[in-house]
Amino acid sequence: MSEKEKLIEVKNLKKYFNVGKGKILKAVDDVSFDIYKGETLGLVGESGCGKSTAGRTIIQLYNATSGQVIYDGEDTQVKKSAVDKKSMKKKMQMIYQDPYSSLNPRMTVLEIIAEGIGNHEVQLKSKEKEARVYDLLESVGLNKKHANRYPHEFSGGQCQRIGIARALAVAPEFIIADEPIAALDVSIQAQIVNLLQELQQKKGLTYLFIAHDLSMVKHISDRIAVMYLGGVVELAGSEDLYDNPLHPYTQALLSAIPIPDPKIERTRERIILKGDVPNPMDPPSGCRFRTRCPKAMQICTEIVPEWQEVSSNHFVACHLYKQ
Amino acid sequence: MSLPKQEITKDLFVHAPLESGKSEELPGTPVTFWSEAWRRLKKNRGAFLGLITIILFSVMALIGPFLTENSYMDQDLALSNLPPKAAGLEWLGFDGSDVNGIDQYAARGINESFWFGTDEFGRDLWTRVWKATQISLFIAIIAALLDLIIGVVYGGISAFYGGRVDNVMQRIIEVLIGIPNLIVIILFILILEPGITSIILAMVITGWVGMARVVRGQILQLKGQEYILAARTLGTSNSKLIWRHLVPNVMGSIIITLMFTIPTAIFFEAFLSFIGLGLQPPLASLGVLIEDGYKSMRFFSYKLIFPAIVISVIMISFNLLGDGLRDALDPKMRK
Amino acid sequence: MEDTILKIDNLHVSFKTHNDGETKAVRGVSFELKKGETLAIVGESGSGKSVTAKSLMRLLPKQNSMIKDGQVFYEGKDLLKYSIKEMQKIRGSEISMVFQDPMTSLNPTMTIGKQIMEGLRKHQAFRKKELFKKAADLLELVGIPSPMERMKDYPHQFSGGMRQRVVIAMALACNPKVLLADEPTTALDVTIQAQILDLMKDLQKKTGTAIIIITHDLGVVASMAQRVAVMYAGEIIETGTVDEIFYEPKHPYTCGLLLSMPKLHAARSTKLIPIPGIPPDLGQLPEGCPFAARCPYVMKVCHSFSPSKTEVSETHSVSCWLEDERAPQVEWIDGAGGSIDERKRKVD
Structure with a gap:
């Protein structure tokens, strides 16, 4: 793995929101990970754990409070000229969760997909642009006939494919998929996931796949990072993480997922976590997970566990594995 | 099952897949948002009636004054206070007789017919009513358009840039709302000479606040939408973001607000004229006419009735149309 | 049957659409619920599963919906004939x-x-x-x-x-003797979902309440239900015990659903097999089987005639022409151990 080229290095990324009355929401708090070229990194966690904020900060929809996002050796957080900014935007794209609200209802599919092309290649003639859009539609399983339709005429899965085509329009290298299948029906989810995998192979894309559905993340990702309350608690290869989860939260998360197999379900012992996720405005001291952790110790309330590599390429932040 | 069972024959049990891609096809023809809204508006009878009435009255306001040879300001005391008379409409009360039942036209030996009668200076009321409608509509539409421009720009900037800019701009609006607008308007008209310009300015000075708030609210909501984020990650410039993404999506609310500002403006102008702060003679607006008619209501009720009917019908029509447009354009009603 | 507590017979529910059309949300749904058991109704959005539940509670809005046909027997009495007052008594207490x-x-x-x-x-x-x-x-x-x-x-x-x-x-x-849970955990996080499902199972053991759980999540079905009804486009296309549905699905849609889900315990290289296309528009349903357009085993007959219910076993029934004796033999390829992942259907 270490031979692989790093595409993105996220270093001590923090994103705090000022929520008024002197309160600060630490949505992403000191997160570090690397994304290698051509891989899919899964980012899982429950709602409010900061996974979407992390994605949006990496793509600079939000300005980071501190920390670095280094893309191909270049720090994206440093102020840059408009031209540099634009070329950076071309390299990173995003696919969104809600297939309907992610498409402008007053624009045709052609206009939606052509927008990015127009922004980056101003001199392109409209005929050429159209041809490009038709190609993109084909590549996501739609066709010419759909080009002058409006988003509300499409089903959720089709809308999501239009969103993918829009992201691909500027020929990016890296795509953040922010819960791209959460709003879709089961039978449609597989269509989208297969399409994403197919496109990755064809175009050599790198993905950051954000989701709460661990079984789908495991299916699509090479490595998985698990987030809890603004911090990454475990990062490992997806098979490794599933076979040998180290962090008590990962263990609980894995055991909480109902498996669509009644025989397995009948014999399965669940780790049921007590209580709810604490208020992120007022996170617990020490380890963030300690209030729900079945294996919490005294030290967990006092010291924030260190991010350490326990075995090769398996990182965890937990006092249980202190060397 | 639509057909009897025995028609199911063995040869039907062969593999017969549909062409691939068939299930992806969309039925019908592309429908734009506006054509869909128009279709829905047409189905709303009240709103459609309102629309037709508004068009009719606007046309009358433009051509009405030229349908007779009288100008709205020609005075002729020999023709004063004539009741309405129209050939063929005698059975409706257009017979030229006054409250006492005396045919004033015969009594005074006048051959001409005044469809809506004349006022105390002998001015033709038909011409004056339509001229007044013209002026009232003009004032209202100009005032509403100015509201629109100021409101959209102000609300748009406030919401789009957000943060401190928004904070300051909203405080200014709050101050404006805090001052009773009647006082502002009266002061305004006292300083400027009463006239069309000063009335419009007086109404706009406080009127745009409503539009600004609507636009700000809408844009704030839209700003969080994923398609705006998507456009930003695609490197879309701010001006494009505003004109291609935000404005078209706020248009519906803007039009609806506009439809409700126009009747309010008409009504407000009438009110100002009625209390004597409006247009000065010989110019006429509906408010001025109503005020004139009101003074001699007992003897010459027709002087009040015609402008009153016109203003009522216009008000109702705008409100019906506004309601209909709200139903037709409200994105929540769309699936 | 004596132990049947709730019986729905041939339920039809329609909605009026804004342009005077009719959306047939539920078309001839029938099922039974026995005392103390858990029945799962699975289906995608728009399959009519929620509408079914709401109509048997008589909770659908009156202005634009109507129960066109069918009966809902609760302990032998038809709920659809109850007055609003009588219904209010049933709701909550029964x-x-x-x-x-x-x-x-x-x-x-x-x-x-x-x-x-x-x-x-x-x-x-x-x-x-x-x-x-x-x-x-x-x-x-x-x-x-x-x-x-x-x-x-x-x-x-x-x-x-x-x-x-x-x-x-x-x-x-x-x-209550019957609890209708309409997607009770969809809005919740996985770890919280596990808590709630656990709670429901626990309570059922204590109180003996029969549960109808409506969900789109096959994992939830596997962990909660004894029997399953699969809905598609307003019809129940297959019913059976959990084991029958998960290990011996007969309807191509049920198979498709199972094959399109990623399995946590399966190898990553397993490719998902999606169901192509999109569900039909309930406002303008095509003739014949509603799944025909997406079905990999579709036959000529499927385009013009809707299939009738076939009993596969005492507990298992399916509505599919493939079960007809005239249909070509559909072959089951069972992999080692018979796990779902290796199971695929083939037409010869």
């Missing part, structure tokens, strides 16, 4: 419902305690003290810590999972 969004099913301006006590008072006469005690007991039963204090709190002071517990407590207030 049949309760838990909705997807716990926030909207609670009144935000009333304390939790008041809301539970109100439900209790409607159906049983209690003294005030008793009432308070009973409400606190219920909260304790659903696992809310320090229930006496929390009774004074308003819904917004509870988290999502806690709210759903409160909703379940309210639903169980009068020991």
Whole structure:
């Protein structure tokens, strides 16, 4: 793995929101990970754990409070000229969760997909642009006939494919998929996931796949990072993480997922976590997970566990594995 | 099952897949948002009636004054206070007789017919009513358009840039709302000479606040939408973001607000004229006419009735149309 | 059958659409619920599963929906013939419902305690003290810590999972015989979902309530249900015990659903096999089987005739022309150990 080229290095990324009355929401708090070229990194966690904020900060929809996002050796957080900014935007794209609200209802599919092309290649003639859009539609399983339709005429899965085509329009290298299948029906989810995998192979894309559905993340990702309350608690290869989860939260998360197999379900012992996720405005001291952790110790309330590599390429932040 | 069972024959049990891609096809023809809204508006009878009435009255306001040879300001005391008379409409009360039942036209030996009668200076009321409608509509539409421009720009900037800019701009609006607008308007008209310009300015000075708030609210909501984020990650410039993404999506609310500002403006102008702060003679607006008619209501009720009917019908029509447009354009009603 | 508590027979529900069209949301649904069992109704959005539940509680809006045909027998009496007053008595005390969004099913301006006590008072006469005690007991039963204090709190002071517990407590207030849970965990996180499912199973053991759980999540089905009804485009296309549905699915749609889901315990290289296309528009359903357009084994007959129900076993029935004797043999390729992943259907 270490031979692989790093595409993105996220270093001590923090994103705090000022929520008024002197309160600060630490949505992403000191997160570090690397994304290698051509891989899919899964980012899982429950709602409010900061996974979407992390994605949006990496793509600079939000300005980071501190920390670095280094893309191909270049720090994206440093102020840059408009031209540099634009070329950076071309390299990173995003696919969104809600297939309907992610498409402008007053624009045709052609206009939606052509927008990015127009922004980056101003001199392109409209005929050429159209041809490009038709190609993109084909590549996501739609066709010419759909080009002058409006988003509300499409089903959720089709809308999501239009969103993918829009992201691909500027020929990016890296795509953040922010819960791209959460709003879709089961039978449609597989269509989208297969399409994403197919496109990755064809175009050599790198993905950051954000989701709460661990079984789908495991299916699509090479490595998985698990987030809890603004911090990454475990990062490992997806098979490794599933076979040998180290962090008590990962263990609980894995055991909480109902498996669509009644025989397995009948014999399965669940780790049921007590209580709810604490208020992120007022996170617990020490380890963030300690209030729900079945294996919490005294030290967990006092010291924030260190991010350490326990075995090769398996990182965890937990006092249980202190060397 | 639509057909009897025995028609199911063995040869039907062969593999017969549909062409691939068939299930992806969309039925019908592309429908734009506006054509869909128009279709829905047409189905709303009240709103459609309102629309037709508004068009009719606007046309009358433009051509009405030229349908007779009288100008709205020609005075002729020999023709004063004539009741309405129209050939063929005698059975409706257009017979030229006054409250006492005396045919004033015969009594005074006048051959001409005044469809809506004349006022105390002998001015033709038909011409004056339509001229007044013209002026009232003009004032209202100009005032509403100015509201629109100021409101959209102000609300748009406030919401789009957000943060401190928004904070300051909203405080200014709050101050404006805090001052009773009647006082502002009266002061305004006292300083400027009463006239069309000063009335419009007086109404706009406080009127745009409503539009600004609507636009700000809408844009704030839209700003969080994923398609705006998507456009930003695609490197879309701010001006494009505003004109291609935000404005078209706020248009519906803007039009609806506009439809409700126009009747309010008409009504407000009438009110100002009625209390004597409006247009000065010989110019006429509906408010001025109503005020004139009101003074001699007992003897010459027709002087009040015609402008009153016109203003009522216009008000109702705008409100019906506004309601209909709200139903037709409200994105929540769309699936 | 004696132990049948709820029986739905040939239910048809339609909605009026804005341009005077008709959306046939539920088309001839029939099923039975036995005492103390858990039945799962699975389907995608728009398959009519929620509408079925709401119509048997008579909770559909009157202005634009109508139950066109069918009967709902609760302990032998047809609920659809009940007056509104009689129905109100049944709701809550005999049949309760838990909705997807716990926030909207609670009144935000009333304390939790008041809301539970109100439900209790409607159906049983209690003294005030008793009432308070009973409400606190219920909260304790659903696992809310320090229930006496929390009774004074308003819904917004509870988290999502806690709210759903409160909703379940309210639903169980009068020991209903049937609990209808409409996507009870969809809005919740996985770890909270596990808590709620656990709670429901636990409560069922204690109270013997029969549960109908409506969900799109096959994992939830596998962990909760004894029997499953799969809905597609307003029809139940297959019913059976969980094992029959998961290990011997007969309908191509059921198979497709199972094959399109990623399995946590399967190797990563397993490719997902999606169902192509999109569900049909209920406003303009094609002739024949509604799944025909997406079915990999579709035959000529499927385009013009709707299939009738075929009993595969005593508990297992399916509506598919493939079960007809004239249909070509469909081959099952069972992989080693017979796990679903290696199971594929083929047409010869």
